[in-house]
Amino acid sequence: GAGVSQSPSNKVTEKGKDVELRCDPISGHTALYWYRQRLGQGLEFLIYFQGNSAPDKSGLPSDRFSAERTGESVSTLTIQRTQQEDSAVYLCASSRGFGETQYFGPGTRLLVL
């Protein structure tokens, strides 16, 4: 596609529910990143994919967070048993390779009530 797309754009959920966030990277981009941006904060790195493997998961805040990627395509970020502190904008970015320019999606705004 023309750019990185993310869905849904907004998600409201109740505490304790699971949510799944989707990222469609730019076609041909092997590298994919997930970030979290809390209100008034900078971006917080969550995980990096090279192809469908994740050599760096160091930013995932707890075992409630997981992510997977199908080949060099779609990635999903899953948050289980959501907590109010999970409320944030979740951003996805893709690049041709590691160290290359990252192109960001518009983000998914998650609100946990």
Added chain:
Amino acid sequence: AQSVTQPDIHITVSEGASLELRCNYSYGATPYLFWYVQSPGQGLQLLLKYFSGDTLVQGIKGFEAEFKRSQSSFNLRKPSVHWSDAAEYFCAVGGTSGTYKYIFGTGTRLKVLA
């Protein structure tokens, strides 16, 4: 620990005035350095990046940044600000030292007065 500091949370300048946004980093080696802009309702866009070589790098929209190793700084500058530059600006480091993690600063929100 690796970190990025943007000491100015908010900056207000008049249109046509010069601009400098500060960024300091702490990193084990010379990192890759980036400046991104996030406009209201828009996604993050890369303004410029430094990997190696000439320490003064030119970016899009008339921005430039200078890497100063001795000061661990990578300040963003623009000689004459336009009203459309009002946005939030993020400095980021990463890409070296055996990690895939990119670290972002907390951002500087720029307001431009007409």
